[in-house]
Amino acid sequence: MTDLNDPRLRDQPEPGWQILDRDLNRISRVELATTYVSQPLVAVGIALVFVALAALWGGLITGGGSGSLVIVVASAFAAYLALNIGANDVANNMGPAVGANALTMSGALIVAAICETAGALIAGGDVVDTIASGIVSPASLADDSVFVTAMMAALLSSALWLNLATWLGAPVSTTHAIVGGVAGAGIMAAGFGAVDWPGMSRIALSWIVSPVLGGAMAAGALWVVHRLIIDRDDKIAAARVWVPVLIAVMSWAFATYLALKGLKHLFDVTLGQSVLIGSACAILAYAAAHPYIRNRAQGLENRNKSLKVLFQLPLVLSAALMSFAHGANDVSNAIGPLAAIASTLGPAGEGGQIAVPHWVMVIGAFGISLGLMLFGPRLIRMVGVQITKLNAMRAYCVALSAAVTVIAASWLGLPVSSTHIAIGGIFGVGFFREAVEARRMRQMAGAITLPDMAVEERQRRKLVRRSHFMTIVAAWIITVPATATVAGLLFLLLGRLQDVAIN
Structure with missing residues (x-):
């Protein structure tokens, strides 16, 4: 057999098969690199196709009638906004469950896509206020062309801001984005007096x-x-007693939350009635959870890691319910202005209200789900993993706080953002862990001598990443001013383009 390492063969011409293998390896490496680089471009391409299809569908629905070009452009803007809502806002629902390893990324995307679409199509708003929840006085935008231009500017400015926030890794409130966009366009159209400043x-x-x-x-x-x-000595025995109670509390909170926020478009329900609905669900949940937890707890070791098995199912259900409620409520942020434009250029609803056409609702529902599937994983990882370490118990507390805080705020009449609540909950459990750790270190300092650490090392050991904290807070503060400014500029630009088209 020929020894290919024989020095006598080094100066001989390479066999053809060696040259071929070497060239094929180079081609394979180039192919792999090209595939890696092109992955983001595939998502962008699919998103562009969806935007184009939404615009085409809007044009077909209007049938080439009066204002059909405006409907086509507005449909494209609404589809773009829906994609960005899915990419940014849904991370707040799925991030804790993914961070706690209760759901894989693929499982979270599938559950969220199904529940977001179902929430939007089943319990989405049947009517949308004419001018985004009364932020701008209807009388100030009485001229139809001015109103349509303002709504289009609000759509595009909100989408652009959400796109930038997602790229920066900052979960922001889509409601604040669209409100800022409407306010900015309203100011540019009719002055500061047009805005409802209270x-x-x-x-x-x-x-x-x-x-x-x-x-x-x-x-x-x-x-x-x-x-x-x-903190109990026998954690598993304590879990058998209290985890069913915690599941019942979560069931009460989410049933009440859904009745208040997610199902209000299907039937009228007061806060008291919502609490009664939640109480009935809590009783049923406890009856089902007690034997389930007893069976799951058998044979578990007495340590914290074993407890996550008992919290996995509640976390998955809470993520699904949050996504359903989000789809029911926040789809209006994507399609509200489009519905207002369609109504202005077509038959209007009664009493200053706008009936949302089914085709408009479909654009919002599928746009949110598609945006989640294409661009959501990055922000889901950031929310679930990079702010602070989440396990099943901490993620449960974040999910529970989101539902309970919305209920408490509704009772007190306080305006709150579900995005801010969820992210605040993650920071809350992180800072709580820091407080517990600091207390433990103080107790240890009384018993043993701890080594001195540099300031940089102390910062590295913080359980909440301060860089994310500052980025997110800054994005929250400037969301409304940023979208308002961009919407005002877009209002002027779109107005100029309309004048050029007419002349």
């Missing part, structure tokens, strides 16, 4: 109220879980 003040108040309430609720829930289960 309403804007309430929105500004929610920047503080939402994350603080969410963080306090989540930290309080985690403290309760520590006292009832985690």
Whole structure:
């Protein structure tokens, strides 16, 4: 047999098969690199196809009638906004479950896509206020062409801001984005007097109220879980007693939350009735959870890691319910202005209200789900993993705080953002962990001598990443001003383009 390493053969011409293998390896490496680089482009391409199909569908629905070109452009803007809502906002629902390893990324995307679409199509708004929840006075935009231009500017400015926030890794409130867009376009169209400033003040108040309430609720829930289960000598025995109770509490919170927020478009329900619905669901949930937890707890080791098995199912269900409620409520952010434009250029609803056509609702529902599937994983990882370490118990507390805080805010009449509540809850459990760790270190310092650490090392050991904290808070603060400014500029640009087209 010929020895290919024989020095006598080094100066001989290479066999053809060696040259071929070497060239094929180079081609394979180039192919692999090209595939890696092109992955983001595939998602962008699919998104562009969806936007084009939405615009085409809008044109076909109008049948080439009066204002059909405007409907086509507005449909494209709404589809673009829906994609960005899916990419940014849904991470708040799925991030904790993924961070706690209760759901894989693929499983989270599938569950969220199904529940978001179902929430939007089943319980989505039947009517949308003419001008985005009364932020701008209808009388100030009485001229149809001015109103349509303002709505288009609001759509595009909100979509652009959400796209930038997603790229920066900052979960922001889509409701604040669309409200800022409408306010900015309204100011440019009719002056500062056109804006409902008391309403804007309430929105500004929610920047503080939402994350603080969410963080306090989540930290309080985690403290309760520590006292009832985690800090007990026999954790599994304590879990058998208290986890069914915690599941019942979560069932009450989410049933009440869905009745208040997700199902209000199907039937009228008061806060008291919602609480009664939630109480009935809590009783049923406890009856089902008690034997389930008893069976799941058999044979588990007495340690914290074993407890995550008992919290997995509640986390998956909570993520699904949050996505359903999000689809029911936030789809209006994507398609509200489009519905207003379609109504203005077609038959209007009664009483200043706008009936949302089914084709408009479909654009919003599928756009949110598609945006989640294409661009959501990056922000889901950031929310679930990179802010602070989440396990099943901490993620449970975040989910519970989101539902309970919305209920409490509705009872108190406070404006809150579900996005800010969820992110505030994650920060809340992270800062609670830091407080517990600091207390443990102080207790240890009394017994042993701890080594001195540099300031940089102390910062590295923080359990909440301060860089994410500052980025997210900054994005929250500038969301309304940024979208308002961009919407005002877009209003002028779109107005100029319309004038050029007419002349």
